[in-house]
Amino acid sequence: MNDESQKFARQTIKDGLAKLPESNHKLFKLMYSPNDLNADINDVVDIMPADRLDWAMQQVKRSLVINKDLL
Numbered sequence: 592m593n594d595e596s597q598k599f600a601r602q603t604i605k606d607g608l609a610k611l612p613e614s615n616h617k618l619f620k621l622m623y624s625p626n627d628l629n630a631d632i633n634d635v636v637d638i639m640p641a642d643r644l645d646w647a648m649q650q651v652k653r654s655l656v657i658n659k660d661l662l
Contacts, residue, residue, distance in 0.1 A: 592641050600644040604636050607651035615654050623647065 592600070608616060616632045623643065624635040639647060 592644060597641050597644060600648055601636050601639070604639075604644070604647050604651050605633055607648075607655055608632055608636070611651070611654055611658055615658070619647075619650075 608619065617628070619632065620628050620630060620635055623639050624630050627635075636647075
């Protein structure tokens with residue numbers, strides 16, 4: 592994934608996470624920052640390895656669909 596694609600993916604993930612409840616943030620942190628569960632969610636996204644961005648975008652998209660009644 593090139594730098595521009597990574598930047599887009601990270602912003603897409605951040606935008607999606609901003610619409611989700613804290614419970615989703617906690618789960619995301621468990622998956623992508625298990626050693627620092629108190630980290631800011633945006634910082635977690637910023638330090639994610641590029642090879643996990645596509646999967647994370649899919650997870651956020653599914654979570655938005657599941658939580659659509661809460662939004």
